[in-house]
Amino acid sequence: MTGRSAPPVLPPALRVRLGLMAALAALVVVVLGVLYADASTPGTVDARIFAAVYGVRPPWRHVALATDFLGEPVGAAALVVAAVTGCLLLRRPRAAVLVVAGAGATVGTTTLLKTLVGRTIYDGNLSYPSGHTAFLSALALVVALLVTGRLDLGRTAGTSLVLVAALAAGAAMGWAQVALGAHYPTDVLGGWCTALAVIPATAWLVDGLADRTADRTAGRTADRPSDAGRREPR
Template identity: 80%
Template sequence: MLPPSLRVGLGLTAALAALVVVVLGVLYAGHDEPGVVDRWIIQPTADSVRPPWRNAALATDFLGEPAGAATLVVAAVTGCLLLRRPRAAVLVVVGAGMTVGTTTLLKSLVGRTIHGDDNLSYPSGHTAFLTALALVVALLATGRLGLGRTAGTSLVLAAALAAGAAMGWAQVALGAHYPTDVLGGWCTALAVVPATAWLVDRLADRLADQMPDRMADAGRRERR
């Protein structure tokens, strides 16, 4: 799931993304108001959400809600299995789960809120989820198309940017998150998914290496 040609580039991207997540988390820990950069972006974005754009924002937001997210995951897993890519199916579930789990943990640690003390906002789980799913799909496409380092990295990052921008716009426009929350969610997915893909590959390769030995042992037992 993580082609060798992409490992260095995406590894560096993941490290940089993780650094951004940590820096923003430290800067906004315990805050309950938008920062300076947030204020520059919030009002123009909110002004853009008028019919029919509000409906588009609500539809995009739904993709990050439990029902919408579950539908996307089931569709993605089904597609991976139809294409006979079980590793990709595993990565859809594990990658999305790890990404959302990381954002949930970070929200508790950072403690940034919006619209009241009960609404933890950093990083955006909606943005992280959709970006993570886009990354997995792009990694699958890169492998199937046999893309090289430049083309493959460009496709993966472009997919992540498109998904993150769409969900990020919806979250800020609907007042669910600050822009820096969105950036944190996007970077969380960029940090978690490549590492998870590498881990899935390692575990799958190890299981594949062990299968011949297990089959040989089974054959010897049958002959006895």
């Protein structure tokens, strides 16, 4: 008896692929961070994309502002609460833990990287990587992992769902950040890759800690004398 009744948040069929994806994403984050360390101007690719996207007008500006709000403290908190509530209603406590731990780890990582890299945009605001993009991508990844496990999707279908969900969320928030002039395109890419690197690692840790806790609990239960074998003294 292992006592592991709760399903894992990182489906076993996806562990190798998502592990490789996380390693590659981490490498991209590091390379971009080195290339743009202490920079305060856009690169060649940044400038071209920025010129095409920045300065959108209504109604698209309203769409960009609404999307940006999802990465602000109030909007992000509302999304986290909604996601945790959904996980608990579906009886997926590990997924609920991953929502909080994953979002926190992702935002914390982007905050640390901003200080280390020191890239700035407009008035000296630290910009690499994009925390808004990282957060929404991370949340999409967690939801995709939950759906993959609940529907018991295979390796190919599960990996495709995870990547599509992360790409859709990252693209939406990334577009909003560039359109509003809050980040360079490479900041957005760095934020997206940060989520791809952090969430699989956090999911693996959540599963490991939960399994060890369940094993210890099951072991203590097995060692405890059963009530049926006890006799009251006469």
